[in-house]
Amino acid sequence: MTTANISSTDILDHVAPDSLKGIPRRQTNPARWNGGSWGAFTDALRSQNIEICEKKQTCRVYAVDSGGLASGLPHGVALARSAEQISAILKQAQLHRVPVTVKGGGLTTEGESVAFGGLQLDMRAMNRVLSVDAKNMTVRAQAGIYWHTLGEVLRRDGLDYLSAPLNMTSSVGGTLSVGGIDINSPRLGCSADQAVSLQVVTPTGEIKECSESENPELFERVLLGYGQFGVITEASMRIRKFTPLTMHYFYYGSLREAMEDLQLLVRGDAADYCGILTVLDKAVNLLVAFDSDERERAFFSGWRGRLRGHGQLGFALRMTWHYALRPWRIGEALYLLGRKRALEPAFKPEHHLEKNKIVDRTVVFSNSVWKFWGGKRMVIPDLATSAEKFVEAIERGNAVCRKYFPRYTLYCVGIKLSGRRERYELSCIPPDAEGFAYGCEFEPILGGEDYSREYLQAFKNEIYDIGVEMKTSYYRFGGMMKGYIRRVFGDELVEKHLAMKRAADPAMILNPDVIF
Amino acid sequence: MNTTDMETSNRGAGSGYEKCTGCAVCTLTCPVWHQTRDIILTAGGRSRVLQSGGTPEEMRESITACVLCGACAAVCPAGVDTVALTTELRAALAARAPRGSFSGGGKPSAKLFFPGAALRGNGELLRRAASLLETDGFTLFDDAGLSELAGEMETGGRPEPEELKNFIHSMSGVTEIAAADGFLHRYLRQWLPAVRVSGLGEALLRKREIKNALKAGDLYIIETRGYHAAHTRLVTFYDRMRLETGCGLNTSLQRAAIPTGAASRQTVGRLDTAEQARWILHKRRPARIVAESVEDLEVFKRTPESPEVIHIAELARIPQSELAGTRDER
Numbered sequence: 001m002t003t004a005n006i007s008s009t010d011i012l013d014h015v016a017p018d019s020l021k022g023i024p025r026r027q028t029n030p031a032r033w034n035g036g037s038w039g040a041f042t043d044a045l046r047s048q049n050i051e052i053c054e055k056k057q058t059c060r061v062y063a064v065d066s067g068g069l070a071s072g073l074p075h076g077v078a079l080a081r082s083a084e085q086i087s088a089i090l091k092q093a094q095l096h097r098v099p100v101t102v103k104g105g106g107l108t109t110e111g112e113s114v115a116f117g118g119l120q121l122d123m124r125a126m127n128r129v130l131s132v133d134a135k136n137m138t139v140r141a142q143a144g145i146y147w148h149t150l151g152e153v154l155r156r157d158g159l160d161y162l163s164a165p166l167n168m169t170s171s172v173g174g175t176l177s178v179g180g181i182d183i184n185s186p187r188l189g190c191s192a193d194q195a196v197s198l199q200v201v202t203p204t205g206e207i208k209e210c211s212e213s214e215n216p217e218l219f220e221r222v223l224l225g226y227g228q229f230g231v232i233t234e235a236s237m238r239i240r241k242f243t244p245l246t247m248h249y250f251y252y253g254s255l256r257e258a259m260e261d262l263q264l265l266v267r268g269d270a271a272d273y274c275g276i277l278t279v280l281d282k283a284v285n286l287l288v289a290f291d292s293d294e295r296e297r298a299f300f301s302g303w304r305g306r307l308r309g310h311g312q313l314g315f316a317l318r319m320t321w322h323y324a325l326r327p328w329r330i331g332e333a334l335y336l337l338g339r340k341r342a343l344e345p346a347f348k349p350e351h352h353l354e355k356n357k358i359v360d361r362t363v364v365f366s367n368s369v370w371k372f373w374g375g376k377r378m379v380i381p382d383l384a385t386s387a388e389k390f391v392e393a394i395e396r397g398n399a400v401c402r403k404y405f406p407r408y409t410l411y412c413v414g415i416k417l418s419g420r421r422e423r424y425e426l427s428c429i430p431p432d433a434e435g436f437a438y439g440c441e442f443e444p445i446l447g448g449e450d451y452s453r454e455y456l457q458a459f460k461n462e463i464y465d466i467g468v469e470m471k472t473s474y475y476r477f478g479g480m481m482k483g484y485i486r487r488v489f490g491d492e493l494v495e496k497h498l499a500m501k502r503a504a505d506p507a508m509i510l511n512p513d514v515i516f
Numbered sequence: 517m518n519t520t521d522m523e524t525s526n527r528g529a530g531s532g533y534e535k536c537t538g539c540a541v542c543t544l545t546c547p548v549w550h551q552t553r554d555i556i557l558t559a560g561g562r563s564r565v566l567q568s569g570g571t572p573e574e575m576r577e578s579i580t581a582c583v584l585c586g587a588c589a590a591v592c593p594a595g596v597d598t599v600a601l602t603t604e605l606r607a608a609l610a611a612r613a614p615r616g617s618f619s620g621g622g623k624p625s626a627k628l629f630f631p632g633a634a635l636r637g638n639g640e641l642l643r644r645a646a647s648l649l650e651t652d653g654f655t656l657f658d659d660a661g662l663s664e665l666a667g668e669m670e671t672g673g674r675p676e677p678e679e680l681k682n683f684i685h686s687m688s689g690v691t692e693i694a695a696a697d698g699f700l701h702r703y704l705r706q707w708l709p710a711v712r713v714s715g716l717g718e719a720l721l722r723k724r725e726i727k728n729a730l731k732a733g734d735l736y737i738i739e740t741r742g743y744h745a746a747h748t749r750l751v752t753f754y755d756r757m758r759l760e761t762g763c764g765l766n767t768s769l770q771r772a773a774i775p776t777g778a779a780s781r782q783t784v785g786r787l788d789t790a791e792q793a794r795w796i797l798h799k800r801r802p803a804r805i806v807a808e809s810v811e812d813l814e815v816f817k818r819t820p821e822s823p824e825v826i827h828i829a830e831l832a833r834i835p836q837s838e839l840a841g842t843r844d845e846r
């Protein structure tokens with residue numbers, strides 16, 4: 001049977017509303033596209049001088065995303081070169097009903113950027129900065145560019161982007177498609193909200209510019225759109241002056257207190273950067289950082305006294321006392337100590353310090369993230385909640401982590417919302433969030449342990465179930481966990497977006513297995 | 517899979533490629549990536565191809581594209597020895613007989629200066645560098661054989677074990693080597709673990725007169741291979757030098773050194789060295805460029821955007837009468 005003989009609904013809408021009820025929820029990859037019209041598709045593209053690499057060894061390099069658990073194999077790979085090339089690809093893909101899966105940095109962990117057959121479009125080949133407008137403080141760049149490369153170019157002008165994942169190899173286009181959270185998101189919002197205008201190739205191959213004033217519907221659909229409504233090929237974004245920053249850590253023994261204090265700082269705009277990073281739920285670190293000495297001074301005079309966190313020495317004394325009374329937990333104490341000894345210098349390397357300020361924080365954080373948390377398999381389920389639900393949801397998630405893993409980390413941040421935006425509908429921004437949303441990643445440290453896929457999936461399910469029960473959202477939104485989207489948001493909303501998707505992408509070829 | 521395939525696909529095993537997570541951090545510093553944007557041509561790409569059962573033959577283009585600058589090895593969070601990976605894969609492709617004699621000659625001394633092929637080809641600079649190092653007790657060593665070996669190792673050759681033993685033996689009593697060819701540093705450290713190995717730049721920068729001659733408007737071009745081979749130590753060394761002198765460096769935000777790729781002895785390479793020089797100079801307006809390596813010096817001299825370009829050995833004033841004799845011609 002070729003795909004041409006069956007309706008797109010049968011092929012692609014395979015997650016029915018209740019598909020997860022009554023069956024053991026296992027991690028599942030979508031069925032691989034059968035490749036029926038691949039030959040005709042590639043012939044048509046090659047006749048237009050578009051290069052498609054079908055070498056097995058190349059396709060295999062694209063088999064997984066950063067999660068390492070969803071495994072697919074494209075029939076071929078195209079390196080994105082221009083909007084025109086992508087337009088030609090998408091037109092032929094519509095004609096021949098060939099799935100096209102877009103990959104930026106590929107830092108998804110639920111297989112959202114993995115191609116289960118069809119064409120993998122690697123956006124990273126479009127990675128030029130096109131123009132820097134220092135007067136209006138905007139930059140125009142090709143969307144496959146890594147944030148790091150963008151930062152590298154902007155730095156030559158003493159400039160910087162606003163906010164981006166603490167991960168150097170995520171791309172601008174991929175991030176604008178999913179959200180993008182930084183430790184300055186409580187002040188500056190998610191990365192998607194920095195976009196001023198975009199060039200987009202629609203699923204039917206039209207090249208369109210969009211912004212709040214030009215094609216605004218497309219703009220709102222594509223931002224936080226998980227690649228459903230078009231391929232972002234260029235982006236104009238707001239930028240700022242580069243500043244080194246001063247960073248301070250406050251230590252908590254109570255996760256709840258740290259979360260409450262984080263919310264206090266976020267609401268009060270008390271710091272330029274803030275977030276929580278934990279070692280288990282025992283050493284809970286509230287980090288705050290500042291772009292200027294004035295802001296730092298204002299924090300210490302107005303806010304520090306209201307925080308319940310300790311300085312390093314005070315916390316060390318408390319921990320010593322805590323474990324002295326519980327000698328049977330010496331293993332845990334030693335783990336905490338070892339982790340502290342390893343992490344501290346990594347987060348403050350001498351060559352990234354100038355006059356005691358951190359220079360290039362993303363490099364410092366990203367290097368540490370990969371070194372201490374990275375691996376071939378990364379399981380990072382998360383919850384995105386309104387302010388009201390934050391503490392309860394994360395405490396419940398923490399309990400799940402404790403149940404499954406001896407070692408784990410929580411990473412929590414606040415996200416400032418920019419009013420009510422259409423782009424927030426059916427996205428990582430929870431529907432009931434007002435003013436701010438909060439997110440938490442639950443990351444077990446897998447180390448050398450050989451956890452089964454079922455075990456890891458059961459853990460993820462328990463975290464995701466909290467989202468269903470509490471009606472929150474998820475930061476990682478789609479791919480193998482897309483079944484949760486209907487459960488959290490309800491059929492009506494999903495059907496509404498599915499209808500929009502069908503209208504924009506009649507053959508349902510663009511990132512077909514991500515959301516619907 | 518036939519036996520040859522089996523044998524060759526085992527190559528790279530010493531590099532720890534199996535640890536590669538595919539994080540792509542190595543692409544950020546890779547000049548080949550910078551110019552091609554093709555993941556397959558990077559260290560991460562090669563590691564992933566090997567992980568999924570690919571053979572060196574299937575990666576020929578990727579293996580030859582690398583300029584062995586070592587920037588990826590310095591930043592890889594998983595600790596993959598990406599330089600070893602590429603050289604091992606090249607060895608698998610070349611399947612060459614090991615190289616014979618490469619021991620050199622010179623006055624026995626505890627501190628030796630290995631000038632390398634490029635500096636030996638420039639008599640004036642060689643005399644300057646040798647004179648400057650001579651005052652610190654270094655003796656110029658005839659390393660022509662070693663340079664040839666380095667050239668072969670870079671393209672897939674390896675030393676004959678007996679000859680290597682002879683070389684190691686000939687170095688007994690040596691405590692320090694300043695080697696201009698950064699490619700050799702990792703091997704010299706492996707072969708001679710008790711010997712302190714530094715690059716020409718590092719050795720010269722220890723001299724106050726050289727460091728004092730660097731100015732705030734200078735752009736200092738670090739020789740990349742040696743720098744990345746001891747990145748953890750040198751990143752601090754050069755960062756301090758930058759703060760002390762105010763000069764700029766050819767480093768990226770990750771504190772890797774951006775290479776021109778000119779030192780590569782791989783002839784089938786696809787790197788455009790002029791484009792690399794332009795990227796290093798992008799939005800920078802240095803008053804002067806100071807290069808550690810002769811190869812980089814030549815690239816910048818050819819680049820129209822360059823201001824005055826000098827070699828580090830030209831930073832100090834040496835009266836003609838005090839220039840080291842004609843050791844290079846002996």
Ligand SMILES: Cc1cc2nc3c(=O)[nH]c(=O)nc-3n(C[C@H](O)[C@H](O)[C@H](O)COP(=O)(O)OP(=O)(O)OC[C@H]3O[C@@H](n4cnc5c(N)ncnc54)[C@H](O)[C@@H]3O)c2cc1C
Nearest residue numbers: 104105106107108165166170171173174175180181227232
């Ligand atoms: C170790 C690690 C740390 C992380 N840290 C953070 C963090 O601090 N903050 C944070 O927000 N996230 C973080 N993430 C998640 C990840 O960084 C984000 O998902 C990331 O921004 C996605 O960017 P990407 O380029 O990797 O996108 P991809 O993974 O390549 O793609 C994401 C989605 O967008 C689609 N897409 C990609 N490019 C385009 C395009 N040009 N046009 C249209 N659709 C496109 C893809 O098909 C896919 O559905 C982390 C992930 C890992 C593995």
Ligand code: SF4
Nearest residue numbers: 536537540542560592
């Ligand atoms: S940096 Fe290291 S782990 Fe990451 S892709 Fe490159 S080789 Fe692999």
Ligand code: SF4
Nearest residue numbers: 546582583585586588
């Ligand atoms: S050694 Fe240099 S050229 Fe080769 S892969 Fe690494 S960074 Fe790229």
